[in-house]
Amino acid sequence: MQIAASSRVFVTDRDEKIYGVLAEFATPAALYHAAEQVRDAGYSKWDTFSPFPIHGMEEAMGIKRTILPVLVAIGGFSGAGLGFLMQSWMSAVDYKMVTAGQPYLAWQSFVPITFELGILLSAFTCIIGMLALNGLPRWNHPLFKKERFLRSSDDKYFVCIEAADPNFHPEKTRALLEKAGATSIELVEE
Amino acid sequence: MSSMHANPSTLLSADNITLGSAGAPAGKGLGTGLVAVGVLLAAAGLGLGLSKGGSTAMHAMAAFTVGVMSVIAISLGCLFFLMVWSLLNAGWGATIKRQFENVASLLPIAWLGLVVILIIEIASKGLMLQWLRPEFASDYLLAKKAVYFWGVGGPGDLPLFFIARTLFYGAAWWYLTHIVVGNARKMDATSDPATAAKLAAQVRFTSAWGLPVFALTLSFAAFDYLMGVDFKFFSTMWGVYYFATAAFSGLGFVAVVLAVLLGKGKLRGVVTEEHFHDLGKLMFAFTVFWAYISFCQYFLYWYSNIPEETAFYLHRKTLGWQYLGAFLMIGHFAVPFLFILSRHVKKVRGLLMATGVWFMIVHVADIFWVVRPMVYPTGDGPGLGGAHLDVLGIGGVLLAFLGLVIAKVGSLPLVGVNDPYMGEALEHKNYV
Numbered sequence: 001m002q003i004a005a006s007s008r009v010f011v012t013d014r015d016e017k018i019y020g021v022l023a024e025f026a027t028p029a030a031l032y033h034a035a036e037q038v039r040d041a042g043y044s045k046w047d048t049f050s051p052f053p054i055h056g057m058e059e060a061m062g063i064k065r066t067i068l069p070v071l072v073a074i075g076g077f078s079g080a081g082l083g084f085l086m087q088s089w090m091s092a093v094d095y096k097m098v099t100a101g102q103p104y105l106a107w108q109s110f111v112p113i114t115f116e117l118g119i120l121l122s123a124f125t126c127i128i129g130m131l132a133l134n135g136l137p138r139w140n141h142p143l144f145k146k147e148r149f150l151r152s153s154d155d156k157y158f159v160c161i162e163a164a165d166p167n168f169h170p171e172k173t174r175a176l177l178e179k180a181g182a183t184s185i186e187l188v189e190e
Numbered sequence: 191m192s193s194m195h196a197n198p199s200t201l202l203s204a205d206n207i208t209l210g211s212a213g214a215p216a217g218k219g220l221g222t223g224l225v226a227v228g229v230l231l232a233a234a235g236l237g238l239g240l241s242k243g244g245s246t247a248m249h250a251m252a253a254f255t256v257g258v259m260s261v262i263a264i265s266l267g268c269l270f271f272l273m274v275w276s277l278l279n280a281g282w283g284a285t286i287k288r289q290f291e292n293v294a295s296l297l298p299i300a301w302l303g304l305v306v307i308l309i310i311e312i313a314s315k316g317l318m319l320q321w322l323r324p325e326f327a328s329d330y331l332l333a334k335k336a337v338y339f340w341g342v343g344g345p346g347d348l349p350l351f352f353i354a355r356t357l358f359y360g361a362a363w364w365y366l367t368h369i370v371v372g373n374a375r376k377m378d379a380t381s382d383p384a385t386a387a388k389l390a391a392q393v394r395f396t397s398a399w400g401l402p403v404f405a406l407t408l409s410f411a412a413f414d415y416l417m418g419v420d421f422k423f424f425s426t427m428w429g430v431y432y433f434a435t436a437a438f439s440g441l442g443f444v445a446v447v448l449a450v451l452l453g454k455g456k457l458r459g460v461v462t463e464e465h466f467h468d469l470g471k472l473m474f475a476f477t478v479f480w481a482y483i484s485f486c487q488y489f490l491y492w493y494s495n496i497p498e499e500t501a502f503y504l505h506r507k508t509l510g511w512q513y514l515g516a517f518l519m520i521g522h523f524a525v526p527f528l529f530i531l532s533r534h535v536k537k538v539r540g541l542l543m544a545t546g547v548w549f550m551i552v553h554v555a556d557i558f559w560v561v562r563p564m565v566y567p568t569g570d571g572p573g574l575g576g577a578h579l580d581v582l583g584i585g586g587v588l589l590a591f592l593g594l595v596i597a598k599v600g601s602l603p604l605v606g607v608n609d610p611y612m613g614e615a616l617e618h619k620n621y622v
Binding site: 056 | 485488489492493495531533619
């Protein structure tokens with residue numbers, strides 16, 4: 001569930017909360033140029049949907065780079081560092097035992113586990129961080145109620161601007177999408 | 191989708207893709223000069239050492255070997271990427287391929303360094319290659335390994351199998367570069383796409399069987415001229431170790447060449463930050479690969495602690511060599527790993543160029559670490575007093591190689607304009 005950034009709540013005639021406006025486009029090029037216009041109009045809570053990845057869509061949508069790599073780096077280095085500390089503490093402090101005539105603090109033997117824990121924690125941070133940043137997992141999405149939207153996995157291209165966006169306005173947002181060349185526009189209820 | 195499509199004909203205009211003025215190849219004087227100085231220095235180093243004999247001769251020979259094996263690694267690394275791209279149908283590299291070709295084309299010349307080593311070693315009865323020495327003629331381990339060195343006969347005879355192998359490396363490397371690089375040159379001369387496609391197909395066919403040949407010749411050259419310095423030592427990792435450093439140094443060297451060319455105002459819009467980004471990814475990958483391979487080799491020997499294996503590391507963990515080893519762990523792995531981990535750094539030409547220069551330093555230090563500790567095994571060396579021999583031998587070979595690269599880069603268009611993948615490479619972008 002998206003939490004509205006503003007206190008404004010839009011409802012339909014039947015008193016249903018509005019999730020956003022869904023606009024359909026006929027071609028990838030139309031979607032690309034529509035995305036540029038939505039971006040330039042200053043919207044932040046919106047997304048595009050297409051059956052296949054469209055090259056350059058990140059720039060057309062003005063998507064900023066994710067912070068996931070930074071999180072993964074923190075996870076990975078913490079994993080490696082903690083792994084090394086754990087083994088050092090175990091072998092040289094907590095339970096000293098001579099193994100193969102090597103010193104207690106034989107860093108060579110710590111490397112594989114240090115490496116593995118680095119990998120493990122970066123992989124966990126990566127998958128959990130990705131899910132969290134995407135707002136996943138979730139049971140359902142308002143867009144799935146729209147029959148038309150199912151064609152986003154076949155041959156149609158969509159823009160959805162959410163009502164939670166501070167710039168959202170039922171008429172103005174609709175007008176913008178019309179101007180951008182949408183072939184059909186509809187309201188999506190939550 | 192982007193509206194920023196630049197016109198290929200302006201990007202590939204003669205001014206943008208040739209060094210110097212029309213018709214007059216650039217860098218010929220500088221290149222020839224460097225080659226002359228380099229060869230003189232290397233010859234002076236060898237002459238100085240060999241005339242003194244004993245450990246000093248060994249020292250000079252070791253320095254020369256370090257130089258030769260370093261530049262062979264750089265050329266082999268470049269040849270490797272050309273063959274792999276051809277096999278994988280990789281298009282993005284078409285605009286940077288020419289510089290890989292320039293460096294790879296020097297492989298047969300670099301191989302001549304091996305011939306020089308071979309002749310001096312046989313004539314001197316094993317300056318560096320100890321198995322040639324009469325003192326080891328009755329060694330038990332050498333008798334067991336005699337077939338690999340001599341084929342027929344044994345200590346005291348001419349090492350026929352060893353000589354034949356070296357000649358085979360030369361023939362294989364000449365043929366592979368002749369096809370892989372030569373066909374790219376032929377493409378320059380044709381404007382017919384069908385002919386270009388045919389030439390590219392021949393490169394692919396050659397790469398398919400050439401890659402195993404490449405792997406075997408690289409491994410055995412590394413066995414013969416690096417691992418063979420101590421015939422009692424053996425490592426099944428050795429071929430991979432040399433390959434790792436070859437791919438590592440080839441990438442670093444080309445990154446520097448490309449950055450210099452862009453700094454001269456060439457290749458604008460042809461080699462973009464996207465190409466540097468991908469080059470940087472490969473450099474990062476082989477930084478990690480080298481660390482992985484070299485640690486694995488060390489770890490197994492440290493762990494099993496068998497005398498004939500640990501001798502190699504004992505030499506390199508005593509008498510001050512441990513500091514060079516520590517430098518390699520930090521400089522060859524930790525520093526580049528942390529530095530080019532960031533996506534931003536890979537895209538900035540100047541930063542990637544600095545990384546490439548650093549790669550060259552640690553690459554030579556790596557080969558130095560392999561060869562040089564064997565010269566004064568008991569630590570009775572002249573210390574820094576003998577540094578001039580290292581400078582002459584290593585510096586001479588590197589300078590000559592650099593001169594050859596400069597002359598080569600200046601003599602040809604900076605990209606293969608008729609490459610079938612050129613269009614794809616000009617539009618290349620990392621969409622993640």
